[in-house]
Amino acid sequence: MKSLLFRPVPEQITRLSLAFALLASGVFLVRAHAIPQTWLDREYHVKSTLEREANRPRRFAGAQACTECHEDQVKEKAEGNHRTLACETCHGAAGKHVEDPTETKLFAPRLRDYCVLCHAYDPSRPTGFPQINPALHNPLKPCIECHKPHAPVPPETPKECAACHGEIERTKAVSSHAALACTACHDAPDAHKVTPRLVRPTKPQNREFCGKCHGPKSEEKKAPRVDLAAHGERYLCWQCHYPHLPEGK
Amino acid sequence: MQRRGFLAGLAAFLAPILGLPFRRARADGPPEQAGGAPPHAAGKPAGKPRRFGMAIQVDRCIGCTRCMDACKAENNVPKEPFFFRTWVEQYTIKTDGELVVRSLKTGNGKPSESVPEREIMRSFFVPKLCNQCDHPPCVQVCPVGATFRSPEGVVLVDEERCIGCRYCIQACPYGARYLHPDTKTADKCTFCYHRTTRDLLPACVEVCPTSARIFGDLDNVASPLTRFKRMKKIHTLKPDLNTEPKVLYSDLDGVVR
Numbered sequence: 001m002k003s004l005l006f007r008p009v010p011e012q013i014t015r016l017s018l019a020f021a022l023l024a025s026g027v028f029l030v031r032a033h034a035i036p037q038t039w040l041d042r043e044y045h046v047k048s049t050l051e052r053e054a055n056r057p058r059r060f061a062g063a064q065a066c067t068e069c070h071e072d073q074v075k076e077k078a079e080g081n082h083r084t085l086a087c088e089t090c091h092g093a094a095g096k097h098v099e100d101p102t103e104t105k106l107f108a109p110r111l112r113d114y115c116v117l118c119h120a121y122d123p124s125r126p127t128g129f130p131q132i133n134p135a136l137h138n139p140l141k142p143c144i145e146c147h148k149p150h151a152p153v154p155p156e157t158p159k160e161c162a163a164c165h166g167e168i169e170r171t172k173a174v175s176s177h178a179a180l181a182c183t184a185c186h187d188a189p190d191a192h193k194v195t196p197r198l199v200r201p202t203k204p205q206n207r208e209f210c211g212k213c214h215g216p217k218s219e220e221k222k223a224p225r226v227d228l229a230a231h232g233e234r235y236l237c238w239q240c241h242y243p244h245l246p247e248g249k
Numbered sequence: 250m251q252r253r254g255f256l257a258g259l260a261a262f263l264a265p266i267l268g269l270p271f272r273r274a275r276a277d278g279p280p281e282q283a284g285g286a287p288p289h290a291a292g293k294p295a296g297k298p299r300r301f302g303m304a305i306q307v308d309r310c311i312g313c314t315r316c317m318d319a320c321k322a323e324n325n326v327p328k329e330p331f332f333f334r335t336w337v338e339q340y341t342i343k344t345d346g347e348l349v350v351r352s353l354k355t356g357n358g359k360p361s362e363s364v365p366e367r368e369i370m371r372s373f374f375v376p377k378l379c380n381q382c383d384h385p386p387c388v389q390v391c392p393v394g395a396t397f398r399s400p401e402g403v404v405l406v407d408e409e410r411c412i413g414c415r416y417c418i419q420a421c422p423y424g425a426r427y428l429h430p431d432t433k434t435a436d437k438c439t440f441c442y443h444r445t446t447r448d449l450l451p452a453c454v455e456v457c458p459t460s461a462r463i464f465g466d467l468d469n470v471a472s473p474l475t476r477f478k479r480m481k482k483i484h485t486l487k488p489d490l491n492t493e494p495k496v497l498y499s500d501l502d503g504v505v506r
Contacts, residue, residue: 126311
């Protein structure tokens with residue numbers, strides 16, 4: 001019996017292997033030429049992804065971008081309590097504004113609801129972070145009337161006066177005169193703090209004093225105006241308005 | 250005639266199978282070598298790429314959600330409140346020992362509603378994002394090699410390759426990936442690759458008001474990040490999984506997962 005090896009290859013095997021060879025070379029050709037290299041090339045696909053990611057548009061301009069044009073605000077903020085905040089934390093992404101400042105205006109968060117995002121009391125916040133109860137802390141007034149947004153401080157409240165005039169201090173703090181220092185209306189020599197009854201601070205003497213801010217020619221923008229000649233003309237202002245808690249209605 | 254039909258079918262069936270092994274085999278190689286020089290390195294002297302990392306000081310986070318908003322604005326993340334590349338969780342341990350974890354919504358101003366104050370024993374915020382693992386499970390499971398580590402160690406997704414099969418989303422132990430509803434591909438934090446490769450900070454770090462987030466090069470000898478690593482006791486999330494995260498936490502409470 002002839003060995004298996006030397007038997008002539010059966011017709012069907014030859015054909016099948018021929019077909020298979022054709023198929024294999026076909027696949028090879030398609031892979032090598034028809035399919036774009038970029039489909040298979042990992043190096044290319046990593047590179048193109050890195051490039052695509054690296055070139056995405058940048059919307060935030062970054063902390064350095066504002067200095068050039070808004071030096072005042074940058075300087076003010078750098079020295080204030082908000083020094084750790086970025087300009088864009090409050091004003092939003094500024095990439096477009098930096099490219100064309102007149103075309104794209106930035107939003108400024110002038111209302112209470114923005115400050116409250118960070119400053120509303122919350123038991124989860126780290127203790128020591130300055131927090132307020134928005135419902136009780138001077139409600140209805142925009143925060144920026146009392147606190148400068150770029151360098152906020154609790155508004156100037158000479159603690160020395162409060163030490164002895166606590167009630168006046170607390171009254172004034174919730175009044176429309178909250179932002180006025182005691183010294184805006186009283187010249188208080190330092191000696192007054194040592195010998196208060198001997199050295200007395202000044203007190204406003206006449207209607208014109210209040211008229212500085214409330215008269216028609218006043219430069220105080222926020223103060224409501226009255227006509228000094230006609231408004232309660234026979235009396236001193238504080239005979240009707242308590243100066244530390246003035247009411248206008 | 251019948252035979253020819255069979256052969257044609259066989260060809261159609263085999264072609265992709267024969268094609269695949271090539272692709273898979275290469276995809277297994279270390280990306281650092283395959284990637285070559287990153288595009289941004291063009292201007293810089295060729296050298297060792299930086300190794301990006303982020304530190305999070307848990308005791309500084311005030312839960313203001315500025316980072317979440319900034320990230321969405323910078324990276325085209327959909328506005329809907331369930332798509333995030335970075336997010337902040339509020340942990341509350343109640344006096345009876347129960348743990349309440351809640352993700353903050355963007356811009357609602359008043360994070361706490363969940364637990365009445367007198368029942369709170371301890372409460373704090375934990376910012377989270379992709380940990381940019383050195384051993385990323387998401388990269389291992391991708392069937393088409395569409396996700397990989399950049400030379401800087403940032404895990405990226407090739408959105409042109411991604412087939413949206415969501416394996417990686419399942420595989421990520423930190424829940425850091427989501428399927429982008431527009432592109433229908435996996436999307437995730439890139440450490441703001443387009444910013445950080447140009448020496449800008451990631452958007453979330455940029456806007457953080459309390460410096461709770463620190464970004465930098467982990468290999469740098471003198472940087473805020475290096476200082477952080479030296480001065481603080483460092484924790485990572487789920488260290489037992491050996492994913493080797495590059496997002497480092499300080500002051501992390503033991504209950505955080």
